[in-house]
Amino acid sequence: MKTCLVVDDSSVVRKIARRILEGLEFEVTEAEDGSKALEICQRQLPDAVLLDWNMPVMDGFEFMGHMRRLPGGDQPKVVFCTTENNVAHIAQALSGGANEYIMKPFDKDIIADKFAEVGLLPVGQAMV
Amino acid sequence: MTPTEYEYLRKFLKDNSGLDLSADKQYLIESRLLPLARKAGLSGIAELVQKLQGGARQLITDVVEAMTTNETFFFRDKVPFDHFREHIMPEIIKARAAKRSVRIWCAAGSTGQEPYSLAMCLKEMGAALTGWRVEIIATDLSQEVLEKAKAGVYSQFEVQRGLPIQMLVKYFKQTGETWQINPELRAMIQHRQLNLLHDFAQLGTFDVIFCRNVLIYFDQDTKINIFNRLARQIEPDGFLVLGAAETVVGLTDTFRPIPERRGLYKPNDPRAAAAKPALGGAAPRLAAMAGR
Numbered sequence: 001m002k003t004c005l006v007v008d009d010s011s012v013v014r015k016i017a018r019r020i021l022e023g024l025e026f027e028v029t030e031a032e033d034g035s036k037a038l039e040i041c042q043r044q045l046p047d048a049v050l051l052d053w054n055m056p057v058m059d060g061f062e063f064m065g066h067m068r069r070l071p072g073g074d075q076p077k078v079v080f081c082t083t084e085n086n087v088a089h090i091a092q093a094l095s096g097g098a099n100e101y102i103m104k105p106f107d108k109d110i111i112a113d114k115f116a117e118v119g120l121l122p123v124g125q126a127m128v
Numbered sequence: 129m130t131p132t133e134y135e136y137l138r139k140f141l142k143d144n145s146g147l148d149l150s151a152d153k154q155y156l157i158e159s160r161l162l163p164l165a166r167k168a169g170l171s172g173i174a175e176l177v178q179k180l181q182g183g184a185r186q187l188i189t190d191v192v193e194a195m196t197t198n199e200t201f202f203f204r205d206k207v208p209f210d211h212f213r214e215h216i217m218p219e220i221i222k223a224r225a226a227k228r229s230v231r232i233w234c235a236a237g238s239t240g241q242e243p244y245s246l247a248m249c250l251k252e253m254g255a256a257l258t259g260w261r262v263e264i265i266a267t268d269l270s271q272e273v274l275e276k277a278k279a280g281v282y283s284q285f286e287v288q289r290g291l292p293i294q295m296l297v298k299y300f301k302q303t304g305e306t307w308q309i310n311p312e313l314r315a316m317i318q319h320r321q322l323n324l325l326h327d328f329a330q331l332g333t334f335d336v337i338f339c340r341n342v343l344i345y346f347d348q349d350t351k352i353n354i355f356n357r358l359a360r361q362i363e364p365d366g367f368l369v370l371g372a373a374e375t376v377v378g379l380t381d382t383f384r385p386i387p388e389r390r391g392l393y394k395p396n397d398p399r400a401a402a403a404k405p406a407l408g409g410a411a412p413r414l415a416a417m418a419g420r
Contacts, residue, residue, distance in 0.1 A: 085284060087302055090293060101293040103284050110288045113201075117292050 003027045007037040008052040017050055020108045034063030041067050045076050048120050053082035061096060068097045077118040129154055129173045136177055145192045146325050148347040160194045193270040200238045201289035203245045208369050211392045213249055216367045220335050221256055223365055229261040233334045236342035237266030240277030247313045248299055267322035278319045280309035324354055335363050341371035355380040359395050368393040
């Protein structure tokens with residue numbers, strides 16, 4: 001089973017994301033900010049990170065920089081999931097090592113499409 | 129919705145658009161027609177049916193459009209676009225090296241996601257198509273849908289279905305909450321209103337025809353008739369792309385499937401096809417519908 005770390009300071013968003021990702025057969029762990037997410041990654045890297053941008057303590061962009069420098073940290077697929085919906089933020093995320101980008105609000109179809117896009121799901125599954 | 133109302137709408141849609149709904153599509157009718165009925169100030173399906181029976185012309189058009197408009201998104205199903213990039217275009221680039229021109233028809237272009245996806249594929253091919261004349265004709269039954277396709281403006285939700293984020297950044301311009309495809313890509317596509325039940329010979333011949341997820345709604349005779357007419361609009365070495373749930377097999381021998389390439393077909397030798405008598409059955413129906 002593939003693993004996904006959901007990083008968001010909103011417990012409601014984490015809960016929704018968890019339900020969707022478990023439906024797509026991911027094993028989900030949660031973190032409420034970048035710093036807590038980094039601690040988890042230092043113990044074990046997930047296959048995917050669904051990553052909010054604005055969070056207290058450490059934001060998503062800074063977290064991604066630290067995670068990418070961990071041994072094997074280039075492996076996880078990072079999918080931003082944020083209300084920052086402008087081209088400048090998207091471009092910054094991509095050049096910083098993000099694989100995909102979701103602009104909130106999101107639903108199951110968007111998550112499935114984006115995860116298929118980065119090879120975490122077979123294409124057919126995104127079509128349901 | 130009563131069974132009588134459902135049967136009326138089924139027959140009405142078949143007569144007016146060729147749409148062939150099975151007996152269990154009540155949910156589809158309700159989800160598409162209830163919003164339309166409310167918009168028209170009607171109480172529900174029952175009143176809508178009364179108005180249709182009374183021959184309300186605008187309503188007839190609206191109902192047909194609402195029922196024949198499909199959900200669509202960028203690079204829908206992925207596989208056909210892989211065929212396009214890896215198989216179709218490399219062959220065309222070789223075969224048309226002297227002529228340097230390619231004509232593509234999206235026969236159910238809908239709100240533009242399919243033709244724009246093809247335009248993006250072609251752009252990504254870069255230098256291989258430098259100096260080529262590229263024509264994409266996108267047709268749809270619905271004028272409302274065509275207007276949307278022409279504008280190329282999509283909601284944040286729509287641009288997140290099937291479209292890789294790199295392509296969004298590269299080929300779209302953000303305006304507030306919406307995203308518009310670049311003028312350069314919009315200029316690659318001609319949008320035209322067309323009912324596939326009517327004659328389309330005036331469109332000319334094509335190297336590639338995408339005709340996806342539209343024929344599934346037609347009955348068998350209509351499908352056969354459309355396949356046979358599509359065969360006349362395709363170059364002998366051209367390609368036909370159908371939807372994942374569609375096939376020519378068992379319906380016509382004007383096209384043959386390409387092995388290992390799901391949904392991809394080539395025309396059979398036109399002389400062989402021409403030698404066979406045209407398959408009948410659909411012509412009277414077409415004549416009956418011509419007044420739409």
